[in-house]
Amino acid sequence: MKTKAVRMYGKEDLRLEEFELPPLKPGEILAQVVSDSLCMSSYKAAIQGSSHKRVPADIDRHPVMLGHELCGEILQVGDRWKDRFSPGQRFSIQPALNYRGTLDAPGYSYPYIGGDATRVIIPEEVMEMDCLLEYQGDAFFLGSLAEPISCVAGAFHANYHTRQGSYEHSMGIVEGGKTAILAGVGPMGLAAIDYAIHNPRKPGLLVVTDIDQERLDRASRVYTVEEARRQGVELHYINTSRQGSEQELLDLTGGAGYDDVFVFAPVRPVLEQGDRLLGHDGCLNFFAGPSSPDFRAELNFYEVHYSAHHLVGTSGGNTDDMREALDLMGRGLVNPAGMITHVGGLNAVIETTLNLPAIPGGKKLIYTHKNLPLVAIDDFAARGATDPFYAALAEICGKNNNIWSAEAEAYLLREAPEI
Template sequence: MKTKAVRLYGKGDLRLEEFELPALKEGEILARIVSDSICMSSYKAQSQGADHKRVPDNVADNPVMIGHEFCGEIVEVGSRWSSKFKSGDRFSIQPALNYKGSLDAPGYSYQYIGGDATYIIIPEEVMEMDCLLPYKGDAFFMGSLAEPMSCLVGAMHANYHIKQGTYIHNMGIVEGGSMAVLAGVGPMGLGLIDYTIHCDKRPARLVVTDIDKARLERAASIYTVEEAAANGVELTYVNTSESDDPVKTLMDLNKGAGFDDVFVMAPVKPVVEQGDALLGKDGCLNFFAGPSNTDFSASMNFYDVHYAAHHIVGTSGGNTDDMRESLEMMSRGEINPAAMITHIGGLDAVVETTINLPKIPGGKKLIYTGISMDLTAIADFEEKGKADPFFKELAVICDRNNGLWSTEAEQYLLKNAKNI
């Protein structure tokens, strides 16, 4: 079977190509990809080429498929797995295989599996590591966002607290406690808000900050104070640029006390230090944001580390259980990561989008691999719709869904967009 895929050959060398997949082996699975969300990690892989830890040294001669946040349907199952999987099953993949200690991962290391493709061959190690995950939801895009959502789920599970006089690490945030999310209305911050107010271990008080008024207003319109309250969470959005003393302002919202859990969503020194200043006794600061500067540092009050048991954790991904939790919550309609998505495109938009990803504003760039479409901001659908009825209808559908991508929008696009 032929596939069309974006392959990496070296630094800055991405190519959209059509080629033949090899014959399926008994331990492999043939699958069709429907959607892939472009991650900053793919940008890093293409910019580093063979210097990247997950990219093979011989990538120039044996190019790899890129993309690791994907969702699709199984087409054919090798005999070894026929009792567990069947044609038509929807799936997502946990790319961090950790197979025999290797860093190899779909989207970085393999010739025939990656999210930016029409068809792929799933190698047996994916199934052996139990990383081919069933997805029972209606929308493929949610399956694509299960991997980034799992990073947020993992971050919430990674926080910990220690009861005074013991040495037992009680994992997770303080249920019924206080939590602050700083620089928290970017795409990952929105996902964290969604998970926090809908998961089974919620804080009583959640304060979300940013300095961008428009982004705060958008967040507040998607995850409302009323919806949070219905789930037992007192949610407050704060524009810290409007305060002369942001720490005091936030402390006042928590009745003058420090917060149990603080998440820092941007690698900005003053934001990290603000997070440290907000911690209460036994407070845990989660530095979620991944800096690109290897020398990034910030100050921390070590008096409070000693006497107030302040501590810090950092997470850079979720495990397979975190991803399963994400997929299951999406399937049940408990979380909806659509707020992360700001742009839609086809397979022919992947090369340019990946290479220029840091320069493209907004949130997640969602690719539908079976179609041809320039990367387009959802906010631009209405303007493009003045000349194109296809975008006019997409704009109407998104407006019906509070300006967000949706199952309805996906189904319309898959039915009416130009095939690749």
């Protein structure tokens, strides 16, 4: 069976190609991808090529498929897995396999599985590690967003706190405590806001910062102060480009500082500010991975010693986090649709991936069987003046606070041109 896929051959060398998939082995599963959410991690892989820790050294001869936030349907099941999976099942994948101690992952390391493809072969190690997860939602894009939500869940679970005289760590954010999300209105920051407000273990105070007022305003429309209050969370959005904003952040804690600080941009001043905002026994989570292996910042080790400050870094969730994400979405507690700001087809993947840091907004959602330019949801109405397809999408999204939805997806899958 043929597939169309974006494959990586080297640094910034991405190619959209059509080719034949090999015959299915008894331990494999053939599937079609319907949606893939583009991740900054894919950009990092694309600019680093085989220098990336998850990317094989020989991609110039054996290219790998790109994309790891995928959702689709199973087409054919190898004999080994017929008692667990069947054609027609919808699925999502936890890409962090940790298979036999390697960093291999779909979207980085494999020739026949990646999210930016029409059809893929799921290798047996995905099933062996219990990383092929059934998805029962009514919209494919939510299945694609389960992976980034799981990364946020993993970050909130990885933070820890201590008690003087005890050597046991209490895992997770301080329930009812004070949490700050710095540089927090990008794609993953939006997911963190949603998760912080709606997951069972909530902070009492949540402060979200950024230097882009337009992005802060959009975040406040999607995840409102009123909704947070209904969930028992006091939510503030603060523009840290303003003079005196750091003192404002501390004043919200009564000068005590924050229990949990998450840094969502690999920017030295933001990380150092996060260190200054920590209170006693505060945990700083450096979530956003830098592209440079030489990235450094200063931390106050006096406070490490006397105020029990500590630092963690997380770059993904595990399979339990993925199941949690799917469960929270399935019960309607978390709705990450607000993360999505752009929608396009498989033809838009290469240009979008290579320019991802320069494209404003949140998540870029790809429908892999479609031929569509990458277009911001906010631009649908303008395009709709001359294109009935975008006029209809603008009307659908307009009914829902200009947020992507299952209705919008159904219309796109029905009406958009095939790749």
